[in-house]
Amino acid sequence: MKYVIHVICAFVLVSGYVQAQIFTPITAKELYPNALDQAKQELADDVVLVNVVFGRVEVLGNTLSMDWDTGEADGWVYRFYSPSLDSVHLYAAVETFLGPQVLSPPEGSVPAIPFDGDVEFTDPWVDSPAALESALNGGGNDFRAQNPGAWIEFAIGLELIVDSPLAPAGKYWLFEFRSDNDYINCGVYAETGVAYQCEQLVSVEGIPEAATFRLDAGYPNPVSLAGNQPMTIPYGLNKRQDIRISLHDVLGNEIAVLYEGAKSAGEYREIINPRVFPASGLYFYRLETASGSATRKIAVVN
Numbered sequence: 504m505k506y507v508i509h510v511i512c513a514f515v516l517v518s519g520y521v522q523a524q525i526f527t528p529i530t531a532k533e534l535y536p537n538a539l540d541q542a543k544q545e546l547a548d549d550v551v552l553v554n555v556v557f558g559r560v561e562v563l564g565n566t567l568s569m570d571w572d573t574g575e576a577d578g579w580v581y582r583f584y585s586p587s588l589d590s591v592h593l594y595a596a597v598e599t600f601l602g603p604q605v606l607s608p609p610e611g612s613v614p615a616i617p618f619d620g621d622v623e624f625t626d627p628w629v630d631s632p633a634a635l636e637s638a639l640n641g642g643g644n645d646f647r648a649q650n651p652g653a654w655i656e657f658a659i660g661l662e663l664i665v666d667s668p669l670a671p672a673g674k675y676w677l678f679e680f681r682s683d684n685d686y687i688n689c690g691v692y693a694e695t696g697v698a699y700q701c702e703q704l705v706s707v708e709g710i711p712e713a714a715t716f717r718l719d720a721g722y723p724n725p726v727s728l729a730g731n732q733p734m735t736i737p738y739g740l741n742k743r744q745d746i747r748i749s750l751h752d753v754l755g756n757e758i759a760v761l762y763e764g765a766k767s768a769g770e771y772r773e774i775i776n777p778r779v780f781p782a783s784g785l786y787f788y789r790l791e792t793a794s795g796s797a798t799r800k801i802a803v804v805n
Contacts (some may be wrong), residue, residue, distance in 0.1 A: 534596040546590075550585045554581070554660060557569050558580070568655070580596075581594045591608065624662050628693040634691045635655075642689055650684070658676060659676070669688060687702065715795070716739065719739075721737070725802035726802070727777065728780065736772065737763075739770045741768055747762070747789060749761060749789050752786055761773050
């Protein structure tokens with residue numbers, strides 16, 4: 504997300520829209536009508552919202568942020584789909600002393616979230632203050648108490664049309680809370696504002712992984728599409744068994760099978776070429792065995 508907001512802020516500054524005070528914090532729904540109106544004017548009347556995103560980035564020495572107490576952010580990115588044009592477009596909106604400003608970032612300047620034409624993040628959905636409050640009450644406050652100085656890394660509203668490693672199908676707000684040494688992801692049902700769960704985006708199903716297998720954090724993470732450094736996925740097996748290692752997008756679609764077959768007990772590393780990822784965005788790698796499975800998150804950037 505840092506790429507698009509950096510581009511947006513640079514464009515705003517160069518255009519002379521912003522002088523002393525760059526942004527006024529505002530909620531996702533307060534800016535949404537401005538972004539929607541501009542998308543309809545520039546694209547088509549049938550545009551529908553696909554995602555709404557806040558990302559924490561640094562601009563001219565100042566870090567954009569979301570307020571823990573109000574759920575207001577310094578800016579939001581809205582992703583629209585037009586059925587008649589069969590295309591997806593991004594609009595960024597900020598509140599300045601001149602009022603709302605809406606900009607269309609260049610194509611490819613923001614990590615892509617895999618898109619299906621049936622996906623819509625449309626009403627009803629709770630605004631960012633209610634969603635953040637629910638995420639905090641659902642486990643985020645405990646993380647803050649254990650990690651003084653923690654911040655909100657990103658917030659994203661999205662719809663999952665199939666069950667995925669992220670969550671069951673449905674509309675969600677997803678928050679990532681970070682500190683210097685730790686992070687946690689908190690999901691909230693977007694239609695009701697009820698907390699789904701707070702955890703690191705790592706799941707283990709079946710027999711505890713220490714019993715027969717172990718899936719470690721891959722590195723580097725994030726992975727750069729522009730670079731040539733492959734990602735390494737370490738894992739361990741405590742006995743000979745059939746395994747399957749696969750890659751999935753955020754909607755749960757399988758995009759690649761990295762390994763499938765039997766392996767003896769031991770320590771292993773699976774190497775991923777960045778070219779396997781169709782676009783930047785959020786992905787998951789999954790290790791499956793007869794006794795259970797484990798899933799971890801990958802961030803892919805341009």
